[in-house]
Amino acid sequence: MEKSKPNFLTPSRRDFVKNSALVTAGMLLPGMELSAMANVFNDKKLKIAVVGCGGRGTGAANQALKADENVELVAMADAFKDRLDDSLTNLQKAYEGTGKVNVKDKHKYVGFDGYKKAIDQADVVILATPPGFRPYHFEYAVNAGKHIFMEKPMATDVPGIRKVLEMAKIAKEKKLNVVVGLQRHYQNNYLAIAEKIKEGSVGKITSGQVYWNSAGVWVRPRQAGQTEMEYQMRNWYYFNWLCGDHILEQHIHNIDVANWFLGEYPISAQGMGGRQIRNGIDHGEIFDHHFVEFTYPSGAVISSQCRHQPGTWSKVGENFQGTKGHIDMKDAGTASIVDLEGNTLFEHRGKNDPNPYQVEHDRLFASIRNNEVISDAENGAKSTMTAILGRMATYSGKVVSWDEAMKSNKLLVPRDLNWDSTPPTLPDENGHYPIPTPGVTDAIS
16 A cells, blocks of 8 residues: 655745645636635635544645645544544644644544544545545535545445445535545656647557556454454455455556546456465455456557565556557656657656645645635546456456446445444454455356
């Protein structure tokens, strides 16, 4: 899972971002009435709530607090008190003396339903729990009329995707800003290549390869005295109702780039996968490798690889082949286009590019101040669905179409959970969880 990069208070940079936002607003909205433009200079203190206080939630809160001078963190919610307390302590240290972190004890909410109370306290909410909960947290925040930053992915099952798409429409109608943590959309090398594609520099993209091949992520072993629910919530990455498998939780970034650069979403997927290395009882029920071929309406076929296997070839990035040239994307901030004869047509080196994790928050708060609207939720939901489609293909071993997948009523995340609830997947007498079997598993119904 990608980590946020610490980048603490830098007032001169914030002033630059704020002033740039004002200039940009004037360029984008030249015909605005004076009364509407007044919101550009709105000095209202924006109150922030964080739902999900792990590493990503803490990082997102830090970035939100840096994105605007006049903001205040007022509420936090997490399933676990220790995670909430650790997050708050770290943020208090980082912003000591600024007045930006002001979370009273009565506004620290622990448990499954604390998100509602936290959201109620805020103008802007950060949704960063495990993704299984995202559709319902998003629904509540939209209905409450809040501006939203939410991490990817947007759901772990298709009913959750349908819920997010429904609420995305309502968010647009309410003119709510929704930024999704697919930060490559806010990253200069990706934006530069997207513009070159639009200009026709690579011609029609006919194929591509997208990768998230790495050694894997953290494991949290079972502790004495834990209930099954607490264990799964602590070790959430390895349970599909909470995480959705790493093809969804991590590889969505690269799959989303394919959708973005092609300008469409796939019509079908087929693939294979399994677990060979990370197959212990603490690895729950997810695969440690997936390979998928996504077929798009234009005829393009994108090959997708992701794996969690130490000691193997690692790559996080994307390559695409077009009728005029080839694209090579590297997550370090570089990108290039080479023509069919091997000549470099374009190169971007991002050594001094801004941190896209920060930029997405800068853009969110500037949009709120400037009375604009960012609507990332629909694309976020459809790229999430693309990754779920890939998971359905690898788990079942069958060709799965987008249309049949979207009709799935397979519900991974039960409603109204509490600490006494039984998780939707349980171990056998030896502590092993059921593993999907290609050719046997029905991943749709």
